Amino acid sequence: MLRNYLKIAFRNLLRNKGFSLINISGLAIGMASAVLILLWIQYEFSYDNFNQHKDRLYQVWNRGFFDGKVQSWNSTPKILAKTLKQEYPDIEEASRVELRSPFLLIVGDKKLRTRGGFVDPGFLKMFSFPLIKGNSKTALDNVYSIVITESLAKKLFGDEDPMGKTIRIENKDNFIVSGLLKDVPTNTRFSFEYLLPWAYMTKIGWDDDFWGNNSTNTYVLLKEHTTAASVGAKIKNVTIAHSKGTEQNELFLHPLSKWRLYTQFEGSVAGGRIAIVNTFGVLAIFILVIACINFMNLSTARSEKRAKEVGIRKVVGAEKHTLISQFLGESILISLLAGIIALFIVQLALPAFNAFTLQKIEIQYSNSYFWISAIAFILFTGLLAGSYPAFYLSAFQPVRVLKGTFKAGHTSFSPRKVLVVIQFTIAIILIIATIFVNRQIQYSQDRETGYSKDNLIYHFLTEDLEKKYPIIKSELLSSGVATAVCKTSAPMTQGFSNSWGFEWQGKDPKSKIIFNRFCVDEDLAKTVGLTIVKGRDINLKDYPTDSTACMINESALKIMGFKDPIGQIIKDNNVDWHVVGVIKDFVLQSPFENTEPMVIEGARGWFNVIHIKLNTQNSNAENLKIAEEIFKKHNYQFPFEYQFIDEEYAQKFNDVQRVSKLISLFTALIIFISCLGLFGLATYMAENRIKEIGVRKVLGASVLSITTLLSKDFLKLIIVAIVIATPIAYFIVSKWLQSISYHVSVQWWVFITAGLLSMLIALITISYQAIKAATANPVQSLRSE
Template identity: 50%
Template structure:
């Protein structure tokens, strides 16, 4: 019996949807776009939420953080000194295993005649593979990293080097010196793992063998992961870990554990307290997904209730012949679910075809898990939820009609200043306005940061990492570049000028408050960094080891450092770094090493006494870029023949600092456009229905002399008022939300009134253009055709 009733519901639903093809098409397209958008966002959210939670032992895995007092409260970071690992393992019995992780790149890997400059790799302890249970294609993960002559390759690196993954026992030469044996090959590591881009893993003992390791408690430079025993008291472990660094070194640093699955999403700290981070973006996009789906459902509700007069007699007759209200609600919900089902299939196709582009946009390898049975259960549930949500209000509204009034012709639409349909339109456009403002604010902040003074000259500037024979032939390389007029200046540094590799809060200078703890950036150079990089001198001079050999123990500071050191005339003063004493010879304007959205930290550039790893080359502007690169490559091939010429442009690297914000801006723009599209789709349908339902009124008005413009204004007026109300509601909400968003930007532009004016005008224009087609069509219609039946 129930099957027969359901079958009848479906048949009637098909007939009704077929009868109103135009409105059905609008509903299907609107729902499909909304559902596809929600699907894509849910896939992205699922990817973010699962990041670093995919390891079988994830519930017992932790990363070790560091916290230390500073003038701004407490500073938090997630790197540790190398000897901390052994101390944690030995002193805390609840710890089952530990592993350090020290990233490395640009090793030359040689197999026969094939030479590859490696991408990202890492030095790890022998326990690493067993702790994280990374997928292994070949080899024993328990013993793969025990000996210093071992190496573990990713599947991609194995194929690049050998053309196969069946390579256990094969040898690789590392940097033309050390020979290692392949002991394991990893399958593709899932992209929602922090290790997904690692191409190889080398034993920690190999790092010690080549002299890259140290036992300094003052050098926090490696990640430390901890695997606890099951069912231990985390509070006790935290308490024991807290004081280990203090006990072993004269430092104020304390350590703590953070669950491995939380470190990706909750990565922002202020004054030692976790405030969020990526999780805020995840929450924001969950809300956006709900809003977009809600807007699509509102379209359905509005268009269904707008057609209520057409179906009033149907409801009246069915009630007279015995249909109950529950039966009518079931009928209308069946229509909604059927339409939702069709929209869901279309949405799945849309999501499938746009997923690669969307994944590229968000920078994540997203997939539709079509082979997963839980996905299909979720998909069916998603369709049912959408159908019920979209059809609930029309079902209860239309099933409430009184048959006596309907069949006597007394069911007449009475205009109301406020009705549910108008409220729904206001909600739609309020959401759209908020998203438009969000897009404009993010783009404003992006442009503001991109136009910020960088503090150095990025043009014609490259850097080369000092690998292979470059260090021992450095003077010959620099001299040849200058003598052949390829470069106008060169300078060796600790790190690329756009990167911060070292920080220190232990600098001492004359007059410093002994209780003051200030975090500095630390850079180092041999000479001519001002000339090569284009720093802007405020006082003093550049490094010059030819004229001033003592410049190896000199320093240049930035203007922020001069302010926090409170030195009236910094030139000639001293700054002490541990046991080294540097004379300040210059002050430069602030330059951006880290995020362009944050304030510049005080920076000290120390002389050649420090370790140097990078060569900056300022090309002669008289040469074309290609000519300069070709000649430079020839020189490096002469003095570093075993290595490919590997370089990076500084302007390209600096531009990459904006990638994350640009990605957010593109996503916000995409979803704002989709929201406007879906909202306008519904507005178009409502305008079409309004024009159709008032066709006789329009005819009479035209017969009595009304102009085309006055008819257009009459039909558009209601929608314009609703959009204005939407703006009034949305503006304060958008301001509050975006002011909270930009508060995390240390360098930002306050939200101006112009954004709200632009948004209001844009929204009104879009709404008017959307309804204008139907308004013009109705106002130009021949009144004779609409009145001939009277």
């Protein structure tokens, strides 16, 4: 019996090659697209899951009440980890983790700047980063120990054994290699090639015991049989208690399983990257459903050609469930063929997909779970695609079929039309969403940043640069390389510090508003092109007291409520800063968010960066060549490593542009698959009405009238889809835009454009078959009459 069913299935496929090709290719493309998305989703959920103690690992977060809202953040006081481990027996291990800007590592003549950081000795006990050589329990006990990865060892020492070898860091201190790590996997939040002991942070004075300085990440490993809820309740008020009430932030534990996807909190509700994952999950479902709808439509459209087969089978005793099994088997067979093709497509597409998403997704053929999942996926697709046709075909009445009185699919309402409407409703919603996503990105890119990004570079300070800064600045200016130079606490595209502890006259004692904190020695407005609204720039040459001067932005002025801000005193960290100027708001961090209030403090602050405004009278290549010579003369141990501000600002859009392009790609595939099904239906319709068209032509009908006749029924379905899709898309888009502070408005021309575009796509898809049928020779179609 099974052999007979397989023969019939293959004969049907070969007898109707065109429809079989459309069916299989549509399913294959849909399945391949869904598999790619599902592989990406699985990779996103796999982050840090390789850790042996993953169920007991937590990150400590802060939660506080600011400006009338509950806010959460993952930076904590440096002293927290040590306190938790000492005072709470339920915590087995704790570690601070501070992955910093790359240090310069020197081995002989080799100089390499790569990413690493400081951790407590317990880090290697908590996390599963296995040591090839060394002891994870003692590798970071010595203040001058360093643990490196295999790849870094290869770069620095070649094929030599790195254990016990010396690495000089920042041309300052020597460290002994005490451990060799396997390379860190890509699916982890920890990106490093070396680890240094936290004790070194303490030795060089970068550590502190201030409970108000939230500047590092704290991770804890709970003891077995201990619940996060019980430990969380115990540590909730640790900061409040140890700061004697000066800090009113609560602590809570965030589990490893949510580190990657849940990084934003609205009160106690976590969100973040999970929204993107959910969006692509819905896309995968849409693609698969639309591919299955094609199968359903084409199978039921061809029902008349298989009606006699069903009738004869029923007459000779076949039961309904037997016919259902047969047709489901055929659909599973088609799904299997499509699945094999889809696997080839996925394998071919993976390198490009990985390069685009910057991930290392691979198909694990040796994993039995992969094959179980693949078989289940094929069966699910086959059953989903074949369910409606199976029940539809098996329900034919043999008497009507064999008498020749059976006609299918010619009613004004049919499930097939509903399925076409569903297909294009989904496609139109995605077209509208894609347009709005791209408009939002462009809107943010076109946003006025508030400063001049062009010809502006920055270079991180080293100890030698800090000491010789006045000479370097003088030579950069006198050589004509730069028109202005200044030191700052952070690059213009980043914010290294913020605080809610600023005080000023008239401040509400209950007010708790977060301000960005930025530091500059002088000439910030001149160097980066800020617009001064009131007062002046910080200027140490003409105003020696400007070491404690500060500037505020317009957002800060609005909050502070100064009628005349110049000369007002703002207290921060026990320093009285006097306001000398007000600047126009500028974008420091996210271009998708509103500008936050900011205080820019003068030369008494701290500095990490030199900003240089290159002279436009020279080419950038000339400027950079001379600047490199100046830096090497005064900072010869370190390479000249600079970053253009405009390039770094553009990188802020990389992730969202990547997501946008992926959405656009999969939307295009959904439209293509929908059109593939529409093309198949148009082909069948033209074949089914070939004699009617021949009669109409003989009676004088024009090509245009026949084309219109064949197209109008489909266009009516597209119009219904537009009517349904528009309000749904409006709701989705409006809700998404409300989550973005700086966003475009919802404009109706987008919905009209999407509707017209979908009609045009549908018209182009069906016009070929319609025109072909309309221009056919009626003699050929009527010859048999």
